[in-house]
Amino acid sequence: MASAALELMGFFMGLLGMLGTLVATVLPYWKISAHIGSNIVTAVANMRGLWMECVYQSTGAFQCETYNSMLALPSDLQASRALMVISLVVSILAIAMAALGMQCTLCLEGSGAVKNRVAGTSGGLFVTAGFLALIPVAWTTHEVVQTFYHTNIPASMKFELGECLYLGLASAIISMLGGGMLCASWCDEQNGGRGRHGGGYPYPVGFGMSGTGVRTTSQAYRNPTLQVGGNRAQTLVQSTSGSSESNAHRTQAPKKPTTAGYDITGYV
Structure with missing residues (x-):
């Protein structure tokens, strides 16, 4: 049940991360114009995304324009x-x-x-998807920060971090956490399966789990090697009982007669 709960949680976290990545990819709020220095007027705000550039005016007008040429865009x-x-x-x-x-x-x-392998593979794919989404978010964040603190760039060309960068970062982390949960549930199932079906260490196959360690007749019938072990155990018990009986006979044998403190050999 624990692995099933982990799988459900990992699945929903991966789904949530995918939706957040989709929203961050489509919306243009990756870079927002910084209102500093001579560009302190907030009547117009410029926003740039992966697919379009938008302008928002204080009057409420919102206008977007997609990039005309894909090959003319910067490589990043x-x-x-x-x-x-x-x-x-x-x-x-x-x-x-x-x-x-x-x-x-x-x-x-x-x-x-x-089924377990498929679940583990899906967890690895979620982790990969989160890592792929994290790369452009971190890359764009680094570029925005470096440009903002660059002294040779005018204030009108400086941007601040947009909401899509925060959303993309959170979505990437959630996707990787969901994938990690799926992988953890798969590993838990694999370890549990070996413990339930394999016998394995520290108990060999067919060994009784009780304190006495006695094998049943059905176990010996299923595993012929146990019959050999049982015969050896019976032989060992018989030999032990025989030696104990011989020792008892020896102890009950009559003692050699002695006379006045002298034994039969004549020595004191």
Whole structure:
């Protein structure tokens, strides 16, 4: 039950991280114009994202324009686009595999080992998707901070961190945590399966779990080697009982006669 709860929590966290990554990819709030120095007038705010650039006026007008050419964009923006899209595709694939491999679903019901492997693979895909989404977020954050504190750049060209950067960071962390939970539940199931079915260390196969360690007749019938061990144990018991009986006969044998403190050999 513990592994099933971990799988459900990991699945929903991965799903939430995928939705947050999708919202952060689509919205244009990656960079927001900084109102500092000569650009202190807040009547107009510029926002830039991965796909469009928007302008918000104090009158309430909101206008967006998509980038005209993809090849004319900077290389870092193109890489950020590609990584975010790949992260979304990997997350969708991870959700589909998690739906097949979780214990609460009826898919792959006949093969437990394959079902566990599918669940663990989906957890690894969630971790990969979160890491892919984290790269452009960290990259853009570093660029914005470096540009803001650069003295040679005018204040009108400086930007601050947008809401999508915070959302992308949180979504990436949630996706990786969800994938880690799925992987942990898979490892828990594997360890539990070895403990339930394998016998293994420290008890050999067929060894009784009671304190006396006595093997039953059904166990000996299932494992022929146990019969050999049982015969050896019976032989050992018989030899031990025989030696004890011989010792008892020796103790009950009559003593040699002695005379006046002298034994039969004549020595005191």
